[in-house]
Amino acid sequence: MSRTSSPASILSGPILISLSFGTLAFWFIGTFFDVYQVAFIGAIYELLWLPFLVMLFGLPILTFFLWKSSKYSTKSLYFYALMISTATLLVFLLVESNK
Template sequence: MTKIFDFFERVAKLLFLLSVLLLAFWVIFGSIDVYQYAVVGAVYEILWFPFLLLFFTLPIINLVMYVKNKFSFKTIWLYALLINGLTVFYLYKSVGY
């Protein structure tokens, strides 16, 4: 039983880190001109699609795991979900709506 708990704890930390990286990616590349420098533009072009997939899948995974943990405030899933909500809000506001 403890092996399963350790596995879910590692997955929770990984998904929390991915949520933070997702927010950082969109904030950084949304606030600078990515095509001013060729290297930055190339990195952006390589990474935008995987981060777009993460943008749609991470909130769903985090919500499912948060519900599965019975809405506990002690789990990291809630905080990852809040960061995903902040990312959605940031992208919504950066588009101009």
């Protein structure tokens, strides 16, 4: 018996919530703290900025489509992941535009 995996089952709500909070934490730390003060932390930050940039713009789109597939339920974890990732994107764009 074969199981087909839908994107909604692979990317469950808790995973997307964790990715959203991780993206929020990464950009918050990079924006408000000097990550280059310690060379090792600066190197790790430089290695991770591109994947987190992709997640910054990709997570709101992905979570919107998954939220749409859950019939726009506000009880869905996709809704909360969408709110977190959209807020992170807006804060990132507003803070970076004021620099």
